[in-house]
Amino acid sequence: MCNVEVMVEQPQCASVYEEPALINEQPPTRIDIAHLIRDPSNRPQIWEYPINQQDEIRRAYINLGPYQPLMSEYPLTASYNEQVGALVLDNAPQNAKYTSHQIQKEILHVFARNVQSSIHHEIGDARFCLIVDEARDESRREQMALVIRGQGYDGASNMRGEWNGLQALFINDCPYAYYVHCLAHQLQLALIAAAREISDVHTFFQNLIFIINIVSASCKRNDELRAFQAATIEHLVDIGEIETGKGVNQVGGLQRPEIADGVRTSNPFALLMSFDFAFILHIMKNVMGITDVLCQALQQKSQDILNAMHLVTTTKTLIQKLRDDGWETLLEEVTSFCKHQDIEVPDMDACFSNVGRSHRKTKSITVEHHYRVDIFTAIIDQQLQELNNRFNEQTIELLKLSATLDPKNNYKLFSVEDICLLVDKFYPEDFSNQEKTHLRFQLQHYELDVPNHPKLKNMSSIADLCQGLVETEKSTIYPLIDRLIRLILTLPVQ
Structure with a gap:
């Protein structure tokens, strides 16, 4: 009896396994381009079409443009509500189908006014503020959203502009709507972004990202770097140049960043062993060291506003002091570092030649002027400007x-x-x-x-x-x- 049951059930099992073959039936060998299915939810995927027509069909869909569904194709509301169904689409009066774009926009404006009225009724005469934030879309354009809570900005130039930005529009209408930068926004990232406005610093970070990616992509290079770093620390400890202690001189790895657009694929060793790289590295170390205390204070969950504002003042003072009195010390540090690492130090009194620019349009300047004015002073001025934009005296x-x-x-x-x-x-x-x-x-x-x-x-x-x-x-x-x-x-x- 058992064998008979098995023989009887086998055809049923076979029929079950044959169904997917019927469901996944391939489309015809030739598709009529003039009658493509427009609805994205119903049309087949491109790879489901014949291979010899896929490019043709893709171009056809591009030429057709975005799909605009007709209301008659989506009678969802009417299907769920009999009262609505009796008054719309085929059952609607000829002069009240509401399919005109102008009429639809008027209906949306009615909805918007109702929402505004409801918000105004809820707020009444109470005080409120606006929090403004933005995010980049795929085209790298800033898209802005408003939330009724506070007039704070995260620092986009189109919002913080004193005369032409959104802030000016608020101030013109309400002089006591004060601009306060969002303290939760990571200040360190903003300061780095400000420094990268300078072409030499931008190149430095591109090279830095490239070097980190080169080392991190290879386990062998990473191990060699760790071994070299450990040997260097051991040697410096032996000769007494660095001290030992718990938690110091630890050998760490490199955190791999995202690959930036336009990173140059130069020799990573040559990039590291250049005076430009060492010079900007020391500047950014000093600047980021000064601003790190303020950045950490602003990131705390329980913010001490008074102490944070005192830190803003001390940070500005220290950066200004670095600008006024820090050049000679920085140059000595960089020169000593380069000599220790066998990096060629340029003659500061020589005439600076900017590769890639016409000499007829460039003023004759010394190498020291280039590094001091075009890089050192420019970086610090960018930091001060960014801090002043975020934390002005008012x-x-x-x-x-x-x-x-x-x-x-x-x-x-x-x-x-x-x-x-x-x-x-x-x-x-x-x-x-x-x-x-x-x-x-x-x-x-x-x-x-x-x-x-x-x-x-x-x-x-x-x-x-x-x-x-x-x-x-x-x-x-x-x-x-x-x-x-x-x-x-x-x-x-x-």
Whole structure:
């Protein structure tokens, strides 16, 4: 009986396995180009067509352009809703089919106005801010999106422009809509990008990426590099040039970056053993070393705005000092390094010849002038400009004064005079003269009351403080302070 059942079932199994062959049936040997299926969800893939016609069909689809579906082909809403189905498409009146592009745009404008009205109704007279960010598309063009929360930018030139950018449009309409750069944006990457605006620095990073890719692509080269580095460290320890200790002199690998466009495929050893490479390497080491403390502080989850602003000031001061007094020291360091590595050092008093440019259009300059002015000074000026664009004097003062309302560490930064200065200088239109007088008296009571309140003395942020004032009904006792706190909360750094 068992054998009989097996013999009976075998044809059924055979039929099951034959079905995919029927489903994957190849298209006809010759396709009519004039009747191609337009709908991307229904048409076959290019490789499913005959090989001798694939290029022809691909060109035909390109010539046809983007597929524009007809509403009659997608009666989804009508199929789900009988009331809609009775009024649209074939059932619609001849003068109300809503297939005209103009009518469809008018309907979208109606939707947009309804959304705007709903947002306006929700916000009411409350203060708000705008956070603006952008991303590059495939064509490397910046695409911008707006989110109603704060007027902060991540630094794109079309947004931070003082006169022609988006900032100017806001300032013209609302003089007290303050520009505050997004502190969460990685400053180190922005500073490197600013330095790469200089052609010599751009070439340096291209060569650096090329060298790292060359070494990282080969396990043998990587092992040789590690072995050479270990031998070098051991030799320097033996002669006493470097100290030993826990966690120092560790042999590390190279992190492989993405390959940049236009990287030159030169001899990697020759690139490393050039004075230009060593010179820019030392400059970037010094500049990035100065700015690293600020960059790390801005990346912390719990940001100390006051200390961060102090770091901005010290960073600018140190970079300016490097520009004014650091040339001789840098040149000595680079020269010593090159001699130690058997790298040829050019004569600084010789006439500089820029390969690839017409000598008739280039002024006669010395090699020292090229390295000091065209590279050293230019790099530092780019860093200072980037820092000034992100943290101008107005922004620094605004954030410092705003920090006086921070409740952390039992309100230790609280200052009546600084808070009054904040209102007078940055929010004069939000408080009348009489309210400014009352604000001072409210602050005096606030200083003795709120820090000692059991529910308010352990607050960690201004946002928590604002919520705590509402929950304890202190916002009704100190309405002017509550208004000021809400204004500060519109700054996208709290």
